[in-house]
Amino acid sequence: AQSVTQLGSHVSVSEGALVLLRCNYSSSVPPYLFWYVQYPNQGLQLLLKYTSAATLVKGINGFEAEFKKSETSFHLTKPSAHMSDAAEYFCAVTSPFGANNLFFGTGTRLTVIP
Amino acid sequence: DTAVSQTPKYLVTQMGNDKSIKCEQNLGHDTMYWYKQDSKKFLKIMFSYNNKELIINETVPNRFSPKSPDKAHLNLHINSLELGDSAVYFCASSQGAGAATDTQYFGPGTRLTVL
Numbered sequence: 001a002q003s004v005t006q007l008g009s010h011v012s013v014s015e016g017a018l019v020l021l022r023c024n025y026s027s028s029v030p031p032y033l034f035w036y037v038q039y040p041n042q043g044l045q046l047l048l049k050y051t052s053a054a055t056l057v058k059g060i061n062g063f064e065a066e067f068k069k070s071e072t073s074f075h076l077t078k079p080s081a082h083m084s085d086a087a088e089y090f091c092a093v094t095s096p097f098g099a100n101n102l103f104f105g106t107g108t109r110l111t112v113i114p
Numbered sequence: 115d116t117a118v119s120q121t122p123k124y125l126v127t128q129m130g131n132d133k134s135i136k137c138e139q140n141l142g143h144d145t146m147y148w149y150k151q152d153s154k155k156f157l158k159i160m161f162s163y164n165n166k167e168l169i170i171n172e173t174v175p176n177r178f179s180p181k182s183p184d185k186a187h188l189n190l191h192i193n194s195l196e197l198g199d200s201a202v203y204f205c206a207s208s209q210g211a212g213a214a215t216d217t218q219y220f221g222p223g224t225r226l227t228v229l
Contacts, residue, residue: 032214043118043204043220044157051215088155094214102218104157 002027002093004074006105014113019063019078021108023091026072031093033074034102035065038088047089050074061085086112117141118221120205126227127195135190135224137205145169146188147206147218148180157204163188164211192226200228 007022025031032051036044048059055067061084065076076089091105118139127133139146147162161180162169168180177193188207192199202223208216 036220041222043222044206044218045220046217049215049217090157101159101162101214102157107155107157 002031002095002103004033004091004093004103004105006089006091006108008108009106010109010111012111012113013081015083016080019076019081019085019110021076021089021091021110023065023074023076023105024072025074025091025093027093027095029095030069031095033065033067034092034094035059035063035074035076036090036092036104038090038107040087044090047076081110081112083112083114086110118205118207118219120203120221120224122224123222124225124227126229128229129195129197131195132191132193133195133226134192135203135205135226137188137190137221139186139205139207139219139221141207141209141219143207143209143219144185144211145208145216146182147208148188148190149204149206149220150174151202151204151223153201160190160203161188195226195228197228200226202226 003026005024034049035047048057050067058064063078090107092102121136145164148160151157163182179191181189204223205221206218208218
């Protein structure tokens with residue numbers, strides 16, 4: 001079975017500061033990992049995904065994430081936060097051997113302080 | 115142009131009623147999904163359909179039934195609504211047969227409130 005844990009339900013950063021949102025996965029097989037963003041009152045939008053190619057994945061809006069097997073982590077980063085980054089971020093996992101059944105973490109709300 | 119659309123956006127109803135939520139995608143995708151997001155923002159998949167066939171059916175009550183009249187639509191019908199059904203329901207779609215690497219595109223959600 002696959003699952004993800006997001007540490008920190010709320011993260012606040014100052015505008016221009018580094019954004020770091022944590023995600024650790026649990027999987028009996030090498031997983032596929034995703035980061036989605038949900039802006040207020042909107043659906044989810046894919047930021048980036050890891051599908052066993054390069055371990056450093058670059059996504060939209062300047063975000064990137066690095067797959068670290070030794071740490072079972074897939075943390076999301078952005079060098080400089082922008083006010084428009086304020087949203088809910090979800091990490092999700094699927095298995096390469098199953099259907100496209102996304103298992104989501106509980107989400108991290110990012111607040112950007114001007 | 116809206117890629118994945120849902121109607122209605124808000125739905126308020128009484129316990130025991132039957133209601134439907136509609137979903138349409140204009141992306142030409144082959145697989146569609148329904149997710150439930152509870153009050154704590156936890157997202158869980160409910161169903162997915164590929165070419166009119168159910169390929170995932172998680173342990174949801176049989177009061178919930180997905181209906182797909184064609185590849186572009188996956189409606190969610192709920193019988194005998196209960197208080198615990200209050201949530202935001204998201205429709206999504208993906209290209210292909212639902213492989214694990216396929217990106218899912220989400221609709222804006224339908225907020226269901228059961229009184």
